[in-house]
Amino acid sequence: MPKLQTIAEHIGARVEGDASSSVDGLATLLDAGPTELSFLANMAYRDQLQITQAGAVIVHPKQAHEVKGTALVMDNPYLGYAKASQLFNTLPDAQKGIHSSAVIHESAQVDTTASIGANAVVEANAVIAKNAVIGSGSFIGNNSRIGEGTRLHSNVSVYHDVIIGTDCIIHSGAVIGSDGFGFAPDRGAWVKIAQIGGVVIGDHVEIGANSTIDRGAMSDTQIHDGVKLDNQIQIAHNVVVGEATAMAGGCLIAGSTQIGKGCTIAGGVGIAGHLKIADGVHVTAMTLVTNHISEAGSYSSGTAMSNTSEWRKSAARFRQLDSIAKRLKQCERVLSEKE
Amino acid sequence: MPKLQTIAEHIGARVEGDASSSVDGLATLLDAGPTELSFLANMAYRDQLQITQAGAVIVHPKQAHEVKGTALVMDNPYLGYAKASQLFNTLPDAQKGIHSSAVIHESAQVDTTASIGANAVVEANAVIAKNAVIGSGSFIGNNSRIGEGTRLHSNVSVYHDVIIGTDCIIHSGAVIGSDGFGFAPDRGAWVKIAQIGGVVIGDHVEIGANSTIDRGAMSDTQIHDGVKLDNQIQIAHNVVVGEATAMAGGCLIAGSTQIGKGCTIAGGVGIAGHLKIADGVHVTAMTLVTNHISEAGSYSSGTAMSNTSEWRKSAARFRQLDSIAKRLKQCERVLSEKE
Amino acid sequence: MPKLQTIAEHIGARVEGDASSSVDGLATLLDAGPTELSFLANMAYRDQLQITQAGAVIVHPKQAHEVKGTALVMDNPYLGYAKASQLFNTLPDAQKGIHSSAVIHESAQVDTTASIGANAVVEANAVIAKNAVIGSGSFIGNNSRIGEGTRLHSNVSVYHDVIIGTDCIIHSGAVIGSDGFGFAPDRGAWVKIAQIGGVVIGDHVEIGANSTIDRGAMSDTQIHDGVKLDNQIQIAHNVVVGEATAMAGGCLIAGSTQIGKGCTIAGGVGIAGHLKIADGVHVTAMTLVTNHISEAGSYSSGTAMSNTSEWRKSAARFRQLDSIAKRLKQCERVLSEKE
Incomplete structure (x- = not known):
């Protein structure tokens, strides 16, 4: 049960009201009870300040006087909520050390502060850095490196020659370093092109459940620092995703496309291969991008929904x-x- | 080899013909041989009654006289086929008990009639109920509960604080309870919002291979009783899927959307976030839903297919x-x- | 470090220049250094022959005189690149034999030259042929057969009664043989139709990471010889995919559809159920196919992308x-x- 004073310091707010009281959870204005913390980030919900039972509310200075309980006042209450949420995280800490059922190659280097879960497998010459967590049933291929503080959940597959930076989160079922889809046609059959590049993932990257990131054909597929990928995303070989770009679930990015920094790609978007997408581009849900985008802005394709008969x-x-x-x-x- | 009398009782049909003969399989009218059972549920195939070699056919009373072998007569032959199929299921029974290679935390409660497969992992305080089956390589996180008779196939990942009801089927590679996609922007970077809600899944739910269901941001993501989800579906945080709604493969449901009861969502549909979809809605394949739907009916977007040049x-x-x-x-x- | 002479023989080229020199890698014309091999397959890059540092280049006879280093001359340089790439493959060889942590049912038949990875599980009566590789954490269900030289990467799930041919590659997280999506409606609920068919996969098939192939309802789902499926593809029950057809990431193929030979299906395509698609059909990205296609050719749906406001x-x-x-x-x- 953190005290409001502690929370305020953690999130960078000042307290108006009883800083010594505690809260035991986080909830929306409508759901929160007297021992819970809430926040107002979207003015559409401002009226709920009048009826909320929340013991404390993170608000912008302009709404501080409307809070009936204790106010945690800061310019960006949504950021405050994000930081506060981390204090209430329910994710269990991983146990340090190598579980007795894990299989670690003798040439792998596992830091003593790392955690290797039950039935995980770490192959030859792999490196698992300080405080990294390899979830149960996950697989780390030859020569791959998992950076400091990075956490892989259960049943993640990392092929050989994949480099993952520090403080990343990789969700269950994600596959990193699978072969890119490359074949040469030869008299009605397909001859496989060995995919001899790797994957390089920067720091503070999050990769969603069951997303897949293919290794490069010759050079590496690249996911830059701060990229956030939702679930079920497919990143083909030699794609480059620029810093702090975020993609929602189910996006399909074809081979060798380069996406700029700070882009926001909505769910189900497809981007064709060999394209360049500028920094700061927004693409709306289920759009198909078939051309380069050279200017920041919002882009769309598709049609609006109607009754099926219409x-x-x-x-x-x-x-x-x-x-x-x-x-x-x-x-x-x-x-x-x-x- | 069940006798036709036994099958008829199981599916609720009456026998016209030799009730004491047996069948050893189930096939379409065209494929079935003399020792197999078939059915006529779609009148487009009615002519096949004349040429089928099937030893017995499940039919509506109106077609009973057209059956040359034995007829299993009932008002809903398709339902009869469904029930009969269960008698011919090839899925091996799981062996009761905990496989010696499974890793079970000492605080987990595993019913003695449950089956824990090879190399499965069950974490602290998890509860595995009577006759539940945890497939090989599956992972059950802290405090999660798997209901009576529920079967998880191999390599399923269930995070912490996930509740799954009774008689559910979860297919391989499904991930339940992964983090919802929530971040607060902060000077060009994304600050993670800890996802502290859970997932609650009702009874008689089926979840397809490699589908993903994210945990809630603060409160729980909910999948109600009788929901059927096909493969590769993505359910984002705090979505509510109403009773007996069915979704075909590849659907993407964005955060906080509430889908009503008895909806049928075709493959590849995207539904944007924070929407309310009424009961009894049908959405056609690959439609993007960006608005609330307040009335039952069928909805579509997209264009018809043509030659590429046209x-x-x-x-x-x-x-x-x-x-x-x-x-x-x-x-x-x-x-x-x-x- | 293979000699150019060796490479030339492997790919079917003749050498113009120093056949006795060696190369240690493969790269694009722009990236290659003096100890690397490159190729010119797309005339758009022809000017790069003037500036490349590559020690050797695979080229068509018409461009042979433009190569400054050693030329490996053949009619199909892209095929040459594909064949050469296999000489530089970084994928580690799997260790023959059964890892001590793998769990093999006593009735399973595992060839002595096969490799069963750490924590893999092989169920009753399964057959693993010569030189087959079962990756770490993969699961092979009852009666399933993995053909000679076929390689499953880590965390693949193969249900019971699945037959996979020779020289296939199955990437991590793929699921083969999960239940088709079949239910009979019964007074507002869904009654499961047991999926009693299997899956039959031919020879030289590649299946991408996290792709899913459902078992048949009564007869088998079929993937014919030489089919190449990219990541995150969903193949529903009783689909037939014809010889040497290739599909890019995220395609969704609904039940009982039959796709011809030599088709190329771009990413994110949906094909409705019970359709027949002719041989030699090309479908462009994210198209929805709702009708039979009886002639070879290219097909599309959707709209072109614009600025969102337009x-x-x-x-x-x-x-x-x-x-x-x-x-x-x-x-x-x-x-x-x-x-």
Whole structure:
């Protein structure tokens, strides 16, 4: 049960009210009880300050006087919430040391402060740095390196020659370093192109559950510092994802595409191969990107949703669009001749 | 080799013909041989009753007289097929007890009738109920509970504080309780929001291979009784999926969206975050839902498929649609002035 | 360090220059150094022959005279690159034999030349053929057969009654033989249809990381010889994928669809159920296929990407398309009456 004073110091807020009282959880304004902390980050919920039962609320200075309990006051309450949440994290600490059921190659280097979970496997010449955590059933291939403080959850697969930086989080079922999809056609069959590049992942990267990041064909696939990838994302060989870019679930990024820094890619987006996407680009959900994007901004494709019966009519007419455009032009021509 | 009488009792049909004969398998009308059972549920295949070699056929009373072998007669032959299929299931029974290679924390409670597969891991305070099956290589995190009769196949990952009800089926590679995708922006970087909620899954739920269900940010992600999720589905934090809703492969459901009861969501559908979808909604394949849906019915987005060369013309004209609409309005105006 | 002469023989090229020198790696024309091999397969990069530092280059006879170092000359340089890449493969050889931590059922047959990785599990009556490799943490269910020379990477799940041919590659996290998605509706609930078919996978098939292939409802799901599937692909029950068809990441193929030979399906494509797709079909990225395709050719759906603000206008007008088409027809009628 942290005291509000402690929380305020951790998140960089000042306390208005009883700094010595404690809270035992974090909840929304509507859900929070008297022993819980809440926050107001979206003005749409401002009225809830009047009815919340929360013992304390993180707010912007402008709303501080509206808080009935204790206010934790700071300019960016959403950031305050993020930092406070870490104090209430329920994720169990991993036990230091190598579990007796783990299989570690004699040439692997595992720091004494690292944690290797039950039935995990660490192959030859792999390096597991200080305070790194390898979850149960995870696999670390030859020569791969897991950086300081990085945590792999259970059943993660890391192939050989993969470098993962410090303070990363890799969720269960993620696969890093699988072969890129490369084949040369030869008289109706496909000849495999060995994928001899690796994967290099920077620091503070998070990779979601069941996401896949392929190794490079010749040089490395690269995920730069601070990138956040949600679940079920596919990153093909030789993709470069720039610093602090975030992608929501189910995105598919084809080979050799370079995505800039600070991009936000919504769920289900596909980006074709060999493209360059500028810094600061936003792509809306389920858009297909088939061209370079050279300027920051928001990009979209697709159509709006309708009732299926209405949609069928539009979809049928979509096929006639070229004819419609030409016929319209003809109408305009006739009309202008009549003038 | 069950006797037809036994099958009829199991599925709730009456036998017309030789109830004492047996069948050793289940097949379509076209594939079935004389020792196999088949069914007619779709009238498009009615003519196949004339040519089928099946030893017995599950049919509606109206078609009973058309069956040449033995008829198993009931009002819902497709339901009869479903129930009969369970008698021919090839899935091996799991062996009761804890495999010697499994790693079980001393504080975990594993019922003596449960089965824990080879190299599975069960963490502290987890509870594995009667007749539950934990597949080989699966991981059950701290405090998680697996209900009576629930079966996890191999290599499933269940994080901490996840509750799974009774008689569920979780397929290989599924991940339940991974972190929701939540970050607060802070001067160009992302600060992680600890995901301190859990996941609560009801009874009779099936979750497909490599599907992912994130834990809640503060409160729980919820999958209600009787929900059926196909493979490779992504359910984000704090989503609620209502009773008996079914989703086909590859759906992406963004955070905090609430889906009603009895919905059928086709493959590859995306549903944006913070939406409410009514009961009884059907969404067609690969539709993007970006608004609340307040009425039952069928909904769609996207365009119909064409030859790529035709499609290119339509796609180019799509970008001109606003101009086309305005120019059409102008034509109409000129024409009405001429009247 | 293979000699150029050796490489030339391996890939079927003739050497122009110093056949006795060696190379220690493979790189693009721009990246290659004096001890590396490169290739020119795409004429867009032809100018790079002038500036490359590569010690040797695989080229078409027409460009042989432009190579400054040693030329490896052949008609299909891209095929040469593919074959050469295999000489530089970094994938570690698997150790023959059964790892002491693997769990093998006494009735399973494991060839003495096969490799069973740490913590892998092989169930009753499974057969692992000569030189097959079962990666760490992988699971092979009852009666399943893994063909000669086939390699499963770590954490692959193969259910019971799955047959995989020779010289296949199955990447980490792939799931083969999970239940097809079949239920009969019964008064608001879903009754499971036991999936009693298996999966049959031919020879020289590659299946990407976290891809899923469901078992058949009654008969088998089939993946024919030479098929190449990228990551995160979902193949539903009773699908048939024809010889040498290739699919990029994230494709979703619904139940009972039959895809022909030699098709190329781009990323994120959805194909509805019970369809027949001819041989030699190409489908562009993120297309939804809802009808049979009876002729070879290229097919597409969707719209082109725009700025979101422009796109919003088009998307709104899309809903008016039927009205636009009717109003245009009315304009044409009025105009023709005026003639």
